[in-house]
Amino acid sequence: MKILFKNANILDVENGKLFLGNVIVTDNIISFVGTTYPNDNFDEVIDCKQNILMPGFVDAHCHSPMTILRGVGADLPLKDWLFDKIIPLENKLTPNDIYWGEKLAILEYLAAGITTVEECYFDNEQIIKALSESGMRARVGFGPSTRKTNKDMQTFLTEQLNMFQKVDHKQIKPCLYIHSIYTSTSDEIENCVYFSAKNNLPMSIHLSETLDEVGNCTVQNDGLTPPQYLESLGFFDRNTLCYHCVHMDKDDLQILADYNSNICTCPSSNIKLASGIAPIYAMQNKGINIAIGTDGVASNNSLDMFKEMFLVSTLAKVSISDASAVKAQDVLKMATKNGSKALGFDCGEIVVGKTADLIIIDIHKPHMYPHSDLLSHLVYSAKSSDVVLTMINGRILYKDGVYTNEDAQLIYNKINEIRERLTK
Numbered sequence: 001m002k003i004l005f006k007n008a009n010i011l012d013v014e015n016g017k018l019f020l021g022n023v024i025v026t027d028n029i030i031s032f033v034g035t036t037y038p039n040d041n042f043d044e045v046i047d048c049k050q051n052i053l054m055p056g057f058v059d060a061h062c063h064s065p066m067t068i069l070r071g072v073g074a075d076l077p078l079k080d081w082l083f084d085k086i087i088p089l090e091n092k093l094t095p096n097d098i099y100w101g102e103k104l105a106i107l108e109y110l111a112a113g114i115t116t117v118e119e120c121y122f123d124n125e126q127i128i129k130a131l132s133e134s135g136m137r138a139r140v141g142f143g144p145s146t147r148k149t150n151k152d153m154q155t156f157l158t159e160q161l162n163m164f165q166k167v168d169h170k171q172i173k174p175c176l177y178i179h180s181i182y183t184s185t186s187d188e189i190e191n192c193v194y195f196s197a198k199n200n201l202p203m204s205i206h207l208s209e210t211l212d213e214v215g216n217c218t219v220q221n222d223g224l225t226p227p228q229y230l231e232s233l234g235f236f237d238r239n240t241l242c243y244h245c246v247h248m249d250k251d252d253l254q255i256l257a258d259y260n261s262n263i264c265t266c267p268s269s270n271i272k273l274a275s276g277i278a279p280i281y282a283m284q285n286k287g288i289n290i291a292i293g294t295d296g297v298a299s300n301n302s303l304d305m306f307k308e309m310f311l312v313s314t315l316a317k318v319s320i321s322d323a324s325a326v327k328a329q330d331v332l333k334m335a336t337k338n339g340s341k342a343l344g345f346d347c348g349e350i351v352v353g354k355t356a357d358l359i360i361i362d363i364h365k366p367h368m369y370p371h372s373d374l375l376s377h378l379v380y381s382a383k384s385s386d387v388v389l390t391m392i393n394g395r396i397l398y399k400d401g402v403y404t405n406e407d408a409q410l411i412y413n414k415i416n417e418i419r420e421r422l423t424k
């Protein structure tokens, strides 16, 4: 299968520029990128009409089935929101609910140009089933979540890892996910580190998200901050991704930099739950690989990387009173190439040899004119509803408002039924 995207404004994320040209996708790989018109035969030719052709977004942190809980506990602080509202409802979720919640998230991802996601929830069998059916690319976390298991940790982790035996590992990979230092004991964390080393698995965790978390950690662990505490447990010896990292000082960030840990920032979640503003500028100065995530929609409330990019840039600017900090091209790279690197995939760039995860952004809308500065428009003006095509691994899964592989109305009906049952 050979598809030509012609007459496209192609985003070069590495150099932060757009150029008019053509792209060929052969099967699932980008096989040509250039300004010349390729003389070849194609199965399909897509005229991009000078719209922006860019790599799909990598949402590096989400709890997708939380789409079912959209809006629950709005306007509450994180602790009350999580322990009084979210977890009691999560305890009522059946495996079937998780499946449909994941499906709803997938609709939202595809329509918003999100082609890869890091998934952290429970009932992974259902999540993997929904992701595999859809054609999404994902790294799926398993491990000690907020839902506790009575099983011995090594047995539990082995059972979880076995679920990945049947999946295509180019599109769905496992990682070991610890919810947080405040939901797991040091024993559990050390067990996970051991299992991760034995099975060569990357690890992820929510880290230094709130001042409460940092304060409690230092009180309970002889003055150690959350990164210092995790370092003492060998966590950073592994390939790691830390979500949020809102309350970190220079020394904390230095630990992450020294161990080449990745960070995923989730600004909507952090400001809605009043957790704080992550020190993005300081992270950049430490040379840390920064990716962007939406977090679950119960704390967001949408899976929209345009909103996140806007916030990463503008919150960083206002927090250090410098409008030149964290530029549009920086956040575009975070939302694509950096995310792909953090999750260990070979996408996130329009470069020959990369996997074909591509999206088209409509620039023929009032808020995208004039076309003189499209790179900054992408971050400061564009909306997720401007996405007109989403291709993952060479397959077009969304085009002009139509899902090619999902029955949207069926999913909406199921979700309404589930939410009604949960809130009875």
Ligand SMILES: [Zn+2]
Pocket: 061, 062, 063, 206, 243, 295, 296
């Ligand atoms: Zn989260």
